[in-house]
Amino acid sequence: MFDNLSSKLDRAFKTLKGTGKITEINVATTVKEIRRALIDADVNYKVAKEVTDTIKEQALGRDVLIAVSPGQLLVKITQEELTKLMGGSKVDINIKGDPAVILISGLQGSGKTTFTGKLASLLKKQGRQVLLAACDIYRPAAIDQLKVLGEQVGVEVYAEPENKNALQIASRAIEHAKKTGKKIVIVDTAGRLAVDEQMMQEIEALKKALNPSETLFVVDSMTGQDAVNTAKTFDERLNFDGVVLTKLDGDTRGGAAISIRHVVNKPIKFISTGEKMENIDVFHPDRMAQRILGMGDVISLVERA
C-alpha cells in the first residue's frame, strides 16, 4: 500500500545520488517529494509546508556520512522532525478529583463510545472503580451501545433514557458515583461537527460544569485536510488535554496526527486499533512518524549506517 510513496522517495533519492553534501539545489527536489508524500498521507497542506521548511533548514550544509546518501539522510531528518513534532515522551491522562471526570469529545462516528468502553476497561484493570455516563441523547441507540460495552467490560453505566439534558445526566452520574464509591466517571457525548454552534455550546457547558481533569478529543485517523480546523475549533472551545487517534488498524497513514499536534500542540495519549475492547494502546510518536512516511525499511537502512 505504500508503493506509491516508496517509489516517489526512490525517485527523489535518484536525484540526489552521488552528491556528498546537502545543498540548496539538491535538497529542493527531495523536500518537494517529501512534502508531497506528507500531503498524500493527509498531513495538512500548510503544516506539510512548514514542516518541510524546517527540515530543509536542518538539512542544509549537513555532511553526508559514508554509506548514507543525501536522500536517506534527509529522510532520517524528516523522521526525527516528525517524531519530535508529535511529542517525545508519553503523556499520561490526568485523574484528579473525587470522582475524577474524563470528558470524551469528537466528531460523529470517530469512535468515542467504543473508546469510552476501552478506557473503562483499561482503568478497571488498573484496579480503579469506574462509572460510565451515557450523555449522548441524540444518536439512536447510543445509550444501548454504551450499555452493551459497559457490560462487556464489567463497568456500570449511568443512563437516563428519557432525559434530554446531557448536563443533568452527567451531574447525576457524578452524584451516583459518589454514592457508590466510584472514583472515575467517563462521560460519553454525542458526536458533533465543529460548525454546529448549538452542539458546541452543549459540550462547552458540560466541560464548564463538570470540571473534568481530562478532556479527550477523539479523532478518526482517516480524517483528511480538515482535521486541523476541527481540532482547532474543539480546542478553542474545550481546551482539551489530549487526543485519541482511532481506527489505526486500517491502512490509513494518519497524517492528521501531525497536523493536529502541530496546530493545537496537545499530546496524542491513546490510539485505538480495532473494534474489540482490548484494542487500545499508548501512542508511539516514532512509529507514527514511520507510518506516515511509510518507510520502515529506509529508516533501518539509515540506522544501520
Next chain:
Amino acid sequence: QKTSENIFSKLSKAVMGKSKVDEEVLDELEEILITADVGVDTTIKVIRRIEERVARDKYLNAAELDVILREEIAFLLEENRSSDTSDFDLPADKKPYVIMVVGVNGVGKTTTIGKLAHQFKLAGKSVVLGAADTFRAAAVDQLILWGQRVGVPVVSHGMNTDPASVAFDAVKQGVDSKADVVIVDTAGRLHTKVNLMNELTKIKKVMQKFIPDAPHEILLVLDGSTGQNAFIQAKEFTRATEVSALAITKLDGTAKGGVVIGISDQFKIPVKYIGVGEKMTDLQLFNRKEFVDSLFKKKG
C-alpha cells in the same frame, strides 16, 4: 445543496490583483484543491489541464480562472458518464429492488439507510430494512429505532446472529410482502480485513438464492471528511464486491465536498446520494450541476 462553505471562495482572493494565471496562482489553486481533499492525483490533473490551457491560449486572464475551473470540474464530474438520478423512483421490473449498504466503520451507513427509507417512503414506496449488522454493539437497536422513526418494518434476528441469514429473511419478507425496496445494513468493516470483506460475498450469495440478480444495488458509503483513504476504500470495496453507487456523508461539516470531485474523477461509479446531517430529511440526490454551483457560490 447545503455542502457547507464552498471551496472556491478563496479563489477570488488568490487571483485578486493578478492579470494573468501564473505559477503563483496555480500554486494557490493547488493549495485550495488539496485542502478541500480533492486528492493529490485529481489536483495534479486539474492543474495540468489548466497549465495546458494557459500555454495554448497564450494569455489567460486571472479573472477567467473561476470560469475555467468550473468548466474543468464539471468536466471531471461529467466524464463519469452515468446520468444523475433525478428522483427516488425504482426500476419496475425489479421488485423488490434490493440495496446492500457497505463501508468502513462509522461512515454513516445505518443513518443513510434510515434517511433512504424515509425518502422512498415519501415517494410512495413500501420499504423493508434488514438489520444485518449483528456485530457492533446495539447496531440492531439503532436500525430498529430508525425503522420506527420512519415507519417501516425492520427484519432482525438480534445481535451476534448470522448476517447472511438476516439478509436472506429481509429479502424474503420483501418478496412476501410485495415490498418495493429492501435495504440491508451491514457491519462496518475496514477493507484491510479479508475475512470481513469475504463475508460480504456470502451475504450477497444468500440473497441471490431468493432473487438471482439481487442485490440490485451495492451502495458504498464514504465519509466526506475522510482524506486519501477514501480513494483506497473505494478501490478495495469495488474490488471485493460490485459496488454500483456511492453515498458521501457528513458534507454538512467543513470537509467542503472536495472528495466528491476526486472520487468522481478516479472512479466510474456514480455518486448517487449525499448526506448533509443527522436528521431523517438530511439526504439529497447528488446533482452535478447544483454541486458545482454550490462550490463556486460566492459567500458574502
